[in-house]
Amino acid sequence: MLAVGAAMDALFERGADGKAGFGEWPGDVAKLAAPVERATVQAAEGSRLLSGSHEFVFDAATGARNFELTEDEFIAYPTLSWAEGVLAAVENGPLCAVRFHPEASGDAGAAVLSNWIARLGQ
DSSP states (O other): OEEETHHHHTTEEEOTTSOBOOOSEEEEOEEEEEEEEEEEEEOOTTOSSOOSEEEEEEEEEEEOSOOOOOOOSSSOOOEEEEETTEEEEEEETTEEEESSOGGGSHHHHHHHHHHHHHHHTO
């Protein structure tokens, strides 16, 4: 599954409006002091969706500022990529989420979608 834009926010325990989310990941989403329209995302080490550093279209007034899941020996910790202090992408096994909009981000966005499609067969 690939959640895009505000759909990523819904995967956390609480949304920016204080209402319950789906609870896939602990923590809340917050309203941002200034909306993020475009930002450079630096791919996390081991990312299978992102490579290098690319600018993406966000158009986001909300986002996760931290990721409260603690790493332990029993689960594979998600791969997290950040942009301007906002969680930009989470790769969590078969579940991937990006706060930016790959469909509006040109070649860099097309590469993300291509990488996600390639993962489907694995």
